[in-house]
Amino acid sequence: MKLINKSMLSAVITLSTASVYYAQQVQDTVKSKSTDIEQVVITGVADIAKDRKTPVAVSTIKEAQIVERLGNQEFPEILNTTPSVYATKGGGGFGDSKLNIRGFNQNNIAVMVNGMPVNDMEGGSVYWSNWAGLSDVTSAMQVQRGLGSSKLAIASVGGTVNILTRAADKKQGGIVSLAVGNNDYVKSLFAYNTGRSEKGWASSFLMSRTAGSMYADGTKFEGYNYYFAVGYKKPGGSHEFQFTITGAPQWHNQRSYAITIGDYIKFNPDNDGTPNRRYNSDWGYVDGKEYGTRVNYYHKPVMSLNWDWTISEKSKLNTVLYGSFGRGGGTNTTGTVNGKNLNSFRDQTTGLYNFADIYAANRASTPDKGVLIRNASINSHNWFGLISSFNHTINDNFKFSAGIDTRYYYGYHYQVVTDLLGASGYLDKNNKNIPPNLVTAVSKPESSWNPFGGKIDDMNNRIGYSNDGEVLWYGAFGQFEYTNDKISAFVQGSVSNQAFQRIDNFIIDGVSKSKKGEIMNTKTGFKNLFGYNIKAGVNYNINEQHNVFGNVGYYEKQPFFNAVYRSNENIVSADLTNEKIFGAELGYGFRSSSFNANVNLYRTSWDDRYLRRTGVRDVIAGKTGYVEMNGLNEVHMGIEVDASYNLNKLLTVNGMFSVGDWYYKGNATAALFEDSTNLPLNFPGSTSNETTLYLDKVKVGDAAQMTASLGVTVRPVKNLSFDATWRNTNNLYASLDAFNFRSQAAADRGTLKLPSFNLFDLGLSYKINLNSKQFFTIRGNVYNLFDTTYIAESNTSNHIKTVGDFTATPTATAQQQYDAYINNPKNFYKGLDTSNQVFFGFGRTWTATLSFNF
Template sequence: MKLINKSILTVAITLSTASVYYAQETKDTVSTTRSKDIEEVILRGVTDIAKDRKTPVAVSTIKAAQILERQGNQELVELLNTTPSVYATKGGGGFGDSQITMRGFESRNIAVMVNGMPVNDMEGGTVYFSNWTGLSDVTSTLQVQRGLGSSKLAIASVGGTMNFLTKSADMKKGGVIRLGVGNDDYFKTSFAYNTGKSNDGWSSSILMSRQAGGTYIQNTDYESYAYYFALGWEPNKKHNFQFTLTSAPQWHDQRTFSPTIGDYIKYNPDHDNTPDRTYNSDWGYYTNSEGKSVSLANRSNYYAKPVMMLNWDFNISEKSKLSTVLYMSNGRGGGTGDLGSYWTGKFNSSGNPTTTNINSYRRADGTYNYDQIFALNNGLNAGTPYQVTDPVTGKKSTVRDGIVRRASINSHNWYGILANFQHKINDNWNISIGTDDRYYYGYHYQVVSDLYNANSYQEIANKNVVPYNVSKTYDYKQLSWNPFGGKTAPLNEQIGYSNDGEVIWYSGFGQVEYSKNNLSAFLQGSVSNQGYQRIDNFVQDGVTKQQGQTVNTKTGFKNLFGYNIKGGANYNINENHNVFANIGYYSKQPFFNSVYPSNFQVVNPTLTNEKIFSAEIGYGFRSSNFSANVNVYRTSWGDRWLRRTNQTFTLPDNTTTTGYAEISGITEIHQGVEFDATYKVTNFLELQGMFSWGDYYYKGNATGAAFDDNNNPLTLSGSSTSTTLYLDKVKVGGTSNNSIPQMTASLGATVKPVKDLSIFGTWRYVGKLYSSIDIATFSNEAAQEKGVMKLPDFNLFDLGISYKIRLKDAAQYFTVGANVYNLFDTTYISDASTNNFTKGVGDFKNNANATAQQQYDAYLSTLYKGIDPSNRVLFGFGRTWAATLSFNF
């Protein structure tokens, strides 16, 4: 195995490792005791790239050529949909809002890394792929390891590991210019150039790109930039330095609320009783001074996350090497939504429930009527003005009920160091030890984004500091390019909430590897400490009380210890057959919001680590024209804690309110079988296929509690604020606006009728697709029998073509390509948020006008493919397309 430039952790990992997954390994007899065998099994540095027929994990690899050829205007993670046990969707449909699950686990429990550097949010484990849209331009290899994976780090790779390996600074001299167009005004341009390595060991690489337009969904305009700069220096054979700077500042309008099936049908302009898959309930329009309609989104996202990395690889001797990386990430941005008493529809100035909320201001097409909302805020249609008292000065001011748009800021400063020392004892044994240390400070607060024609905003609860009346607004389309910037708003302009999260992480890891003849094995272990501190800027030291306790602005650090141990072995029976097995146990620290539940300054009294046990066995076959893999796995996840946001609750008095749910004591079982294969029929035809079957279910019951948006506990039934969730044997669904399939399959073909021409197509099947769990449904024991709502299976077809036009100079050529996604314009539900089951005759009461059977028959006629239309869902995109033209020189 050869590593270009021998750089381990940032920009210098290239196609020379995992991308030879099928092409070169088939001819390796691996039956000798050559010293290079240990080099091939070493999981170098901290990138932990799996080696075929060596590393005992389930792995899939996507090469740069596939990304450039097939991505078009898809989300980058959607390319993984043809790998076993992976389900990637577009989420709400906004730019970069994709969601992914692996073996039934969501992205917060999948370790996402860029050149081995963890990028999961240190507070909640989330990954916002809109922050990483520039990766598609600079990724040389995307490797996915399902299950616990081979990473040495103390990371939460419960479902698997995704490692994006970017292009190196010392690539061959040359450049590329690309142009892309697609549906809904998609337009992308990019330019990249590599200098190559000079005689003095210097090299550099640069990329700049811009894309803009909309997606398939209504009012999802966006603008995104990406920049990438890499500088390398290799003064001698002992030292190699690499510096990288990359970011993808963007803004995009969104659809974050999943509408009901009934609304998709109701607001279809064709009125043909079919759903309008493009419908977006999170926008509207108003009439400007010139009498023209102007669109306005109430849900948008904006972010810039510059990442800087400095690598140093030190070849101490022929047997010893030290790899170190320093990195920094300063993210700036947030997302918008609405605030105000008319938005929540919960209480008026007298503290009584209101009957009017923002949904009262919808037009006949389902969009918001901002002309009416502006009039409301201007006092033209509002109720009687009333006075509120400043709790500090005692001054009274006059306010009205109304609606404004807020921006919830989620910025951070993140610094870290990764170091790994490797030593080859002899031809068979290798050891490595290292450390992964990080510091994270997150800023969370709200500001006013648009006053909707009001003069200022003031909360009745007076959460913000003096002067309480806030008139400063922040436009989300003003991108932040400054990687060193601090908070964007002073405290007296913050509303709603203002809290910071501070996380200190330090860990150590070690690994022992063995390789001889046909056997390779490893044993890994790591320990880590995570310290969490919550800082609430609206809390007064020794004065504020929460949950019966007097709290301070700073909680002090709560330290949690965690560890993991895992190992595996691979045995090559001969040059065609190999078998492997791995096993591991994690004691995983919970996320930040489970340490300080209910958004309070009080530590969770039942806080405990989550326990994960996983085992897997696999078989591989390799020949000159056929390769296949079969894996069987089982993962048990106990003591899981979960928060579900954007929930709607029905209270005992039949009124509704919005809020969130917290669930503890969850145990999940994830087990299944995976198969994937590649068959090169001829030099002109290659087939690829996969199949995965899973059985994901909850074991035992759990405990849940509901809270409104102001963190007040809610009583859903009886008099208790907590409830038993009857989940035993219920299938695992998503935990937000997403669903999880337990059966997937795909079959693809690539045809090359003539040189430089490729025609490729893919069929994909998704089945056993289950909706999200929700606390309201499963607090009823009867719901346990019904389980989570199962969505209709679906089949999708994609088709693409690529042709290379070579010039006289071999280094110069044009490439033209086109892709059509969802070729047959299939209508399907990709995700769901609720579990409103189809009713039976007994659910209808007799009345003077119709019998229960007649009512039931009428009800059945309203169902959509057997699903109650009151369910909130996200429909997948219809037919879309993209075309590209590039010039390499």
């Protein structure tokens, strides 16, 4: 199926996310009657939407904008001027960003690279640090909001992000670039494309290194990226092959835990009552050097072989065989020494950990008495897949396609010691299924460069837990299309069987028991779950300027691995059920030579959802836990508008506005467990680890329900351009906090609403031509120009207290306690209770890039 044609290119300038530079480039391309996007990206099995044809809400970004605008931002942030998209830096570590579309997080957004799914097969997660190098090799990025046009049975509840990388036969040429930025940021890059030879061979190569620190303290990082592609197509032949391998080995110190607003203020060295946005609670100094307790290290190379066979003028077969060998994990701390956990060693002046005291305490203790060490949770995997799609043109109006999607995944999950912090060893007593295990071996938190997977740690050196996850996936899909001069319509459906097996290496067959006394085995056997979806849509081109479209879809989605085996036990959940998603959308588009606009209306309902919230910190007596929530029902609906106006060659204006109404429907249940032992942990003030969540009409949080942006680009002279972007974020609510919705009164107060904010970015580009093929480009970016202080997300929903929240004590009445609370300015920040655990957004940051194309 032909994926993108010239009408797509001429219309893509209407997208609010497209830079003016790119818009002009597209116009120039169309005028010169150049060939389309298929010459510069890998397409194959990817489902790319066509303007005024595919009836979905879509935005497309090309390589030029990514190169210009991204700088030292996180890769998903390039989408922040797209309607209904909210991307943040998460904790602020390198590659720790988060993406939400229409209020759905990235676990439920299908991220595809050249048509291959990259969401983790166990939990749907997307770890952008593993894909940080994609920004260097992406030639186009398309966001389809809603269920999208992909024929696969993928997790596209909120949308689909199609990332298309450069093809091996990109035209001959190369680039060398160097970028510098705030906090010692340095990035160097080299890339070269041979172009296609007379015999049909072509290749492309890229290598880059990025290092420095992020805006937050204690967030040093170093990452590499390599990309190699080789392609072959015999002149006049019907077969085309392309092999690609890409990977991004990296390590980075993290800021994993959201910090209370009070601590941001407390640990501000200026002591002026304002928050220290750079404060990070997850590090300290060892021998005068930065030492993080939370270090992420990973290498996830992906190899693929694409085969495109033009069987005839009417038939084509697209196939991709791919494999990935991910190795790495993330560190944390475990254990106690002298009855003290890690937080007991925090310096109350700087807010950092005092490792000198930890070393001293560990050396004075013995493993049997207890020590405090840094461990790593390994999350490695082997993943193989095959997608094949047969496409046939029946006649001028009808087409059909059918194919298969098969995958196999084996994940390795266990803990090892990465630093004994002065201790002689660590005696692991946490797991009730095995006897205490003394470990003295240390595994360095370093990513392996082996693209075929490094070694798996010795079983005897594992602590805490050791379990594997095995997933088998069999899918089939089909689609019928009808097109004429006015109408394009499609009906598509897919089915899939997912089989899950949990293997716990610490369980003794026929002996180990669950929390409820059930006998467990090392292997659970495969649990098969069947799912399907069906979608249909129609687009009607009223004339050359106006078009309307609509689509509808229903999806029965299998739950994730941790919903099948809850609370990390080898027991299949008794109330296991598919999640049900129903989506509908209407859209209108306007196209003219200077002004273009799109309007979309959508409604998505999501029932029987399961959600696990991890990293719930300091629940009781400093313990860290996780909450399992079941029976969540959500409704997401809204309106999206984006427009572009090319006033003349000197000025272009882009804008967008989106507003949503996202809320929970009915109530749900929740259960609380401790991280280190997986044992039930009672909710505060309760004698049970289970509770009802009163959520009916409560707002869905973690993403802004109202966003707007306005961008202008000015080109005063040839090869010089200035761009400025304003972005507004409003109706931003905290993440779902199970601790605050255990009564109807709490539900009536609703989800905590965070303050709105406005951000401004500036950019400048200047091109120096040496000849027709060689030129220099200078680019500068400033993000958050006015250094605005804002809260990007909150993990808690603590409202300002009322008298009723206090209980009389022997020393004070409830009224007296409330008066002391309400009259203390340290308890409040911009209308929020300072006990809320939040992540502040970055302050002013910048990058400058010099590149040479040849």
